[in-house]
Amino acid sequence: xxxxxxxxxxxxxxxxxxxxxxxxxxxxxxxxxxxxxxxxxxxxxxxxxxxxxxxxxxxxxxxxxxxxxxxxxxxxxxxxxxxxxxxxxxxxxxxxxxxxxxxxxxxxxxxxxxxxxxxxxxxxxxxxxxxxxxxxxxxxxxxxxxxxxxxxxxxxxxxxxxxxxxxxxxxxxxxxxxxxxxxxxxxxxxxxxxxxxxxxxxxxxxxxxxxxxxxxxxxxxxxxxxxxxxxxxxxxxxxxxxxxxxxxxxxxxxxxxxxxxxxxxxxxxxxxxxxxxxxxxxxxxxxxxxxxxxxxxxxxxxxxxxxxxxxxxxxxxxxxxxxxxxxxxxxxxxxxxxxxxxxxxxxx
Amino acid sequence: xxxxxxxxxxxxxxxxxxxxxxxxxxxxxxxxxxxxxxxxxxxxxxxxxxxxxxxxxxxxxxxxxxxxxxxxxxxxxxxxxxxxxxxxxxxxxxxxxxxxxxxxxxxxxxxxxxxxxxxxxxxxxxxxxxxxxxxxxxxxxxxxxxxxxxxxxxxxxxxxxxxxxxxxxxxxxxxxxxxxxxxxxxxxxxxxxxxxxxxxxxxxxxxxxxxxxxxxxxxxxxxxxxxxxxxxxxxxxxxxxxxxxxxxxxxxxxxxxxxxxxxxxxxxxxxxxxxxxxxxxxxxxxxxxxxxxxxxxxxxxxxxxxxxxxxxxxx
Numbered sequence: 001x002x003x004x005x006x007x008x009x010x011x012x013x014x015x016x017x018x019x020x021x022x023x024x025x026x027x028x029x030x031x032x033x034x035x036x037x038x039x040x041x042x043x044x045x046x047x048x049x050x051x052x053x054x055x056x057x058x059x060x061x062x063x064x065x066x067x068x069x070x071x072x073x074x075x076x077x078x079x080x081x082x083x084x085x086x087x088x089x090x091x092x093x094x095x096x097x098x099x100x101x102x103x104x105x106x107x108x109x110x111x112x113x114x115x116x117x118x119x120x121x122x123x124x125x126x127x128x129x130x131x132x133x134x135x136x137x138x139x140x141x142x143x144x145x146x147x148x149x150x151x152x153x154x155x156x157x158x159x160x161x162x163x164x165x166x167x168x169x170x171x172x173x174x175x176x177x178x179x180x181x182x183x184x185x186x187x188x189x190x191x192x193x194x195x196x197x198x199x200x201x202x203x204x205x206x207x208x209x210x211x212x213x214x215x216x217x218x219x220x221x222x223x224x225x226x227x228x229x230x231x232x233x234x235x236x237x238x239x240x241x242x243x244x245x246x247x248x249x250x251x252x253x254x255x256x257x258x259x260x261x262x263x264x265x266x267x268x269x270x271x272x273x274x275x276x277x278x279x280x281x282x283x284x285x286x287x288x289x290x291x292x293x294x295x296x297x298x299x300x301x302x303x304x305x306x307x308x309x310x311x312x313x314x315x316x317x318x319x320x321x322x323x324x325x326x327x328x329x330x331x332x333x334x335x336x337x338x339x340x341x342x343x344x345x346x347x348x
Numbered sequence: 349x350x351x352x353x354x355x356x357x358x359x360x361x362x363x364x365x366x367x368x369x370x371x372x373x374x375x376x377x378x379x380x381x382x383x384x385x386x387x388x389x390x391x392x393x394x395x396x397x398x399x400x401x402x403x404x405x406x407x408x409x410x411x412x413x414x415x416x417x418x419x420x421x422x423x424x425x426x427x428x429x430x431x432x433x434x435x436x437x438x439x440x441x442x443x444x445x446x447x448x449x450x451x452x453x454x455x456x457x458x459x460x461x462x463x464x465x466x467x468x469x470x471x472x473x474x475x476x477x478x479x480x481x482x483x484x485x486x487x488x489x490x491x492x493x494x495x496x497x498x499x500x501x502x503x504x505x506x507x508x509x510x511x512x513x514x515x516x517x518x519x520x521x522x523x524x525x526x527x528x529x530x531x532x533x534x535x536x537x538x539x540x541x542x543x544x545x546x547x548x549x550x551x552x553x554x555x556x557x558x559x560x561x562x563x564x565x566x567x568x569x570x571x572x573x574x575x576x577x578x579x580x581x582x583x584x585x586x587x588x589x590x591x592x593x594x595x596x597x598x599x600x601x602x603x604x605x606x607x608x609x610x611x612x613x614x615x616x617x618x619x620x621x622x623x624x625x626x627x628x629x630x631x632x633x634x635x636x637x638x639x640x641x642x643x644x645x646x647x648x649x650x651x652x653x654x655x656x657x658x659x660x661x662x663x
Binding site: 032035053054063064141142234237238240241242243244246247248256258260269271272274277278279325326327329330331332333335336 | 378379380383384385386387388405406410411467468484552554555556557558560561562570574576582583584585586613614615616617618
């Protein structure tokens, strides 16, 4: 494992250098604050940010991704046959993502890269991607990542971790992918003090997180007990069933496949979908098992905090980033709902 | 604002206990200091949770669409005008409602509060003139006028137009000198400039539809963007489809929008989609002399035909 130490004044230069062999995505300061997006050549990922509304999910599972193209023109050879669209094989790096967002990518893999089935679109994007994390010294008040098996300094799912140590960024290359990236960027090697400093910053940052959730009792309850719990209608009353939480969530993985044709040229694409929407669950018969708005809200929380927990036996489908909490228009708070679920005592 | 809260609780308990209503739809304190959450009280005990403050940004008329029970509802001036439109459009009957009107001095802009905060906001207090933002190790007082939501700055009706009881004495209406200055700016642009301006405005839209779902006017059983037979609009993040959604939504709301600001308050990306709805408001005011939802016996401007309708502008 290689230690890294890079002066902040050298950061832009290193990123310029690395862009010769990598395409980058990262936080950029714009008019309304920082956004996480694809960077243009010469743009530097800005590590001095507190949060980005969208996450690294966009890089591995874009909001809209074309899978095939086709022509409906019968005069053309190969008409009506789906053709794969070219994929840019240039290595990519997501630079400056939060460590718990990397954990979210690991959660996405449970859906898209299983032993039995590998989603080729997700897989090629993932395999091609280096995850360069930026630890969070000052977690936001809605951050509860330490309750979710990760945290502001979680190294487990990153290729490189960096942290702000005043005049410089210090960190570690954690994997082979990370070492390659560090070499391409020309990161200076850090001394033996780096590890101790990282540990110190980690302890301080984790200590600042006051927001906690518990789900220890949820796994012992039956699905039906929780499903039929009396608090759902009240908990979901305010919900307007928009897609804010699902789109902002780095672990929400649902998508919808659409064909779009313009003239005689068409594409088959997949787009993010949201279980908050009625068109998500309505059947072709017209029957909708989640017709009531509150039932859709219940489904989202049951999926994240119960079905996932039972199926994968590896915690909840949430990394505690707090995006859904701060972005929800009506203040539905997953921390409160999780507590309600955990505290629930089904009557016998 | 505490006086409003006390009065809302008092009225709610009374109408619930007397059986005048089955439920009261209002707000309760949120988990974040700068948020209040739409809430439905079903008993006198639950009515104790009701609050009203400058964080009550949602329009509760959105929650009464097609309800069959007897409903108490808390409305600000703008919301009350949506209630009028709801009654005209048969989305709820006047007899089903017990309307608790709030003479409103405006809402605090969520982003303005967050920009002022020096850490976690634990509470936002509002005495109608000054806002006090309290948080972890800081306290800041600002004039309410400095942090008002943008729609509240050009509000034409702060007092409810329809109510059974008020939660406080009526407040003075605003004197607005240049109500549509923002729309005028856009109108002055060349077609190309305007196209670029709209593109920039919507560049971050994720089509989460929070604006639509927060809007009491958007009650279509299936929205045109969700239709699949025929499919009117593409579903991706394509720029033209995003523009189409926002433009068509604004046109659907033309003559009915009260500029309550719930759409912008709901947007997670801070998109100012009121540029579109406000243009329709301006046109209805200037061309038809019509303000949405002011009277129960006056249908929305584009919902009626009169032989003497002005028509100079369509020659």
